Amino acid sequence: MKKIIGTETEFGIILKGEGRSDAVxxxxxxxxxxxxxxxxxxxxxxxxxxxxxxxxxxQADGERERPGSExxxxxxxxxxxxxRFYVDGAHPEYSTPECADPKELVxxxxxxxxxxxxxxxxANRRKRGExxxxxxxxxxxxxxxxxxxxxxYLVDRAVSFDKLSAQLIPFLVTRQIFTGSGKVGSDLKNDxxxxxxxxxxxxxxxxxxxxxxxxxxxxxxxDEPHSDPKRFRRxxxxxxxxxxxEITTYLKVGTMSLVLTMIEEGREVSGVGLDDPVRxxxxxxxxxxxxxxxxxxxxxxxxxxxxxxxxxxxAERHFEQSADPITEEILQRWRSVLDRLAEDPKLLSRExxxxxxxxLISSYMQRKGxxxxxxxxxMMDIQYHDVVSEKGLYYxxxxxxxxxxxxxxxxxxxxxxxxxxxxxAYFRGTCLKKFSKEIHAASWTSILFNVGDGAVKKVPLxxxxxxxxxxxxxxxxxxxxxxxxxxxxAG
Amino acid sequence: xxxxxxxxxKKDPNKKEEVVSNPxxxxxxxxxxxxxxxxxxxxxxVLEENAEEFVKNxxxxxxQ
Numbered sequence: 393m394k395k396i397i398g399t400e401t402e403f404g405i406i407l408k409g410e411g412r413s414d415a416v417x418x419x420x421x422x423x424x425x426x427x428x429x430x431x432x433x434x435x436x437x438x439x440x441x442x443x444x445x446x447x448x449x450x451q452a453d454g455e456r457e458r459p460g461s462e463x464x465x466x467x468x469x470x471x472x473x474x475x476r477f478y479v480d481g482a483h484p485e486y487s488t489p490e491c492a493d494p495k496e497l498v499x500x501x502x503x504x505x506x507x508x509x510x511x512x513x514x515a516n517r518r519k520r521g522e523x524x525x526x527x528x529x530x531x532x533x534x535x536x537x538x539x540x541x542x543x544x545y546l547v548d549r550a551v552s553f554d555k556l557s558a559q560l561i562p563f564l565v566t567r568q569i570f571t572g573s574g575k576v577g578s579d580l581k582n583d584x585x586x587x588x589x590x591x592x593x594x595x596x597x598x599x600x601x602x603x604x605x606x607x608x609x610x611x612x613x614x615d616e617p618h619s620d621p622k623r624f625r626r627x628x629x630x631x632x633x634x635x636x637x638e639i640t641t642y643l644k645v646g647t648m649s650l651v652l653t654m655i656e657e658g659r660e661v662s663g664v665g666l667d668d669p670v671r672x673x674x675x676x677x678x679x680x681x682x683x684x685x686x687x688x689x690x691x692x693x694x695x696x697x698x699x700x701x702x703x704x705x706x707a708e709r710h711f712e713q714s715a716d717p718i719t720e721e722i723l724q725r726w727r728s729v730l731d732r733l734a735e736d737p738k739l740l741s742r743e744x745x746x747x748x749x750x751x752l753i754s755s756y757m758q759r760k761g762x763x764x765x766x767x768x769x770x771m772m773d774i775q776y777h778d779v780v781s782e783k784g785l786y787y788x789x790x791x792x793x794x795x796x797x798x799x800x801x802x803x804x805x806x807x808x809x810x811x812x813x814x815x816x817a818y819f820r821g822t823c824l825k826k827f828s829k830e831i832h833a834a835s836w837t838s839i840l841f842n843v844g845d846g847a848v849k850k851v852p853l854x855x856x857x858x859x860x861x862x863x864x865x866x867x868x869x870x871x872x873x874x875x876x877x878x879x880x881x882a883g
Numbered sequence: 884x885x886x887x888x889x890x891x892x893k894k895d896p897n898k899k900e901e902v903v904s905n906p907x908x909x910x911x912x913x914x915x916x917x918x919x920x921x922x923x924x925x926x927x928x929v930l931e932e933n934a935e936e937f938v939k940n941x942x943x944x945x946x947q
Contacts, residue, residue, distance in 0.1 A: 402946040402947060404941075404943050405943070406940075406941060415943070415944050480946065480947070481944065481946050481947070482943070482944035482946065483943070483944070483946045533941050533942055533943040534938075534941070535941075535942055537942065537943045537944065537945045537946075538945060538946065539943055539944075539945065539946030539947065540946055540947035542947065604947040605945060605946065605947055606945075630947065755919055755922075755923065756923060756926060759923050767934040767935035767938050768930060768934045770934070770938040771930055771931055771934035771937060771938055772926065772930065774937075774938065774941060775929070775930060775931065782929065783929050785926060785929070788922065788925055788926065788929065789922070792918065792921070792922050792925075794918075794922065
């Protein structure tokens with residue numbers, strides 16, 4: 393399977409012990425505590441960025457972000473793994489480099505957790521023990537505020553956006569049964585839900601729109617391809633939870649990649665259109681038995697598992713002749729997870745975040761004789777997502793072998809320092825490592841080299857698949873200087 | 884060892900309690916409980932000290 397994928401994670405941030413402090417300053421302090429050897433001082437090149445273009449064919453009003461040089465450096469760290477560590481609004485955010493398949497994506501997303509944890513370590517040292525940061529890879533403060541986790545998939549521009557949306561809505565609304573991170577309580581008013589499947593589902597109010605911060609839509613129409621707009625779109629999926637479990641993340645991006653490939657290749661799943669998706673997404677999040685049914689447009693009522701099975705079966709048929717090992721593995725896991733969810737969700741207590749968290753908290757409540765309203769339970773819900781290994785409850789489960797894994801710690805650490813070899817991120821990351829001082833600015837689609845006398849030369853990276861190790865590995869190895877590099881690239 | 888246990892159960896199939904007293908199962912159960920106790924202790928150790936205060940003050944600005 394070849395699918396270009398990247399994710400962006402906004403992290404929750406708290407600084408304890410400093411009295412009044414604001415989240416923007418704190419985020420900036422954290423991002424700028426990340427060691428320079430692993431990142432780089434060039435500017436982030438905003439030239440090709442425009443999040444106001446709508447896939448429905450117009451441009452929304454609003455200011456495009458164009459910070460001055462000094463501020464730009466404070467907001468952005470370009471990572472030698474090809475990713476970006478930056479301040480977005482009032483949160484620290486990590487974007488993975490472009491990855492070429494779901495497994496690679498999981499590796500680089502997990503690397504992001506280590507990058508944040510290392511920043512916390514250095515930031516706390518700079519605070520000399522007088523104040524301490526905590527960083528959470530979750531999506532809700534349980535007081536009605538959400539911060540996002542966005543998946544990005546490169547999709548063939550030839551597929552119409554309307555068709556894409558219609559095919560994806562039932563899938564995205566129901567996939568939370570195996571992609572949810574679990575949440576104690578609710579972010580809706582007058583709602584006594586003790587525990588629900590998704591961190592994020594409470595925050596979706598409309599079906600399709602450009603917004604990401606208010607009135608969030610299930611389908612986001614941002615049309616900012618970070619590549620050749622004639623060939624590609626970048627589908628910006630804002631409806632998912634940030635996960636801690638490697639397997640949950642793998643299933644989330646893996647199944648989505650299969651569904652998108654099917655749609656691109658003309659296969660359709662019919663008869664699963666939802667009567668009221670915005671309502672269903674919240675209902676499904678609250679049904680821990682997974683037995684309840686939601687209404688379809690057809691008048692029938694299906695469970696989330698039944699709807700997911702319709703997509704799975706279509707995928708099994710579609711990839712019957714062409715399944716490579718990763719496709720095969722995702723299909724198998726997808727089927728096995730749905731079967732076990734149907735039998736008893738508890739069977740997923742080593743693989744799926746919302747079940748892992750529910751089982752952990754239930755065991756704790758049983759031993760302590762407390763209930764869902766106990767503040768220690770609310771604390772566990774937050775601390776499950778702490779990125780610092782000694783504090784994070786997910787990591788405690790990992791250490792004591794209570795959860796299944798896909799990756800090794802060594803591989804994750806390596807992914808903090810090395811770009812993927814499969815995409816243009818290889819060129820970006822390697823250049824940042826090798827020619828850090830000669831780079832003026834970089835972005836997803838370009839690198840701007842200082843070539844002397846104040847002149848800057850731009851190398852465009854408009855195709856995410858070009859600039860990989862196969863294509864430019866030898867050139868990057870051979871070139872001793874930027875001048876040589878540019879000559880070799882031109883030849 | 885498991886063979887022996889099987890034999891014993893065969894000898895007297897009506898005595899269901901014997902299955903429960905299978906030393907391996909008991910051992911496994913004890914191990915699980917021990918693991919869980921250890922994990923719960925670890926959670927108590929790492930959980931923010933004043934959970935109520937912390938949770939109350941955990942307020943984030945809305946993001947994307």
